[in-house]
Amino acid sequence: MSVIYFLISISVVVAGIFLYLFIRSVKSGQFDDAYTPSVRMLFDDEVKITSKEKKDKKTDNKQKENQI
DSSP: OHHHHHHHHHHHHHHHHHHHHHHHHHHHTOOOOOOOOHGGGOOOOOOOHHHHHHHHHHHHHHHHHOOO
C-alpha cells in the first residue's frame, strides 16, 4: 500500500513540473506562429458573396436575357 502512495506522489510532482514548463513556454512565446503570416499573401482570398449580391446577380441575368 505504501508503494501506491509513493507512486501517486511522484506522479503529482512530475505533473507539476510539466505544468510549470508548459506555462513557461507559453509565456515565452514558443507556441507563437511565425510562419503563417509570412505566407498568408500567397493564399487565394475567398470572395464572400452576400445574399443581396446573389439576388442582384439573378436580376441582372434576367434583365440581360430580356434584352437579348
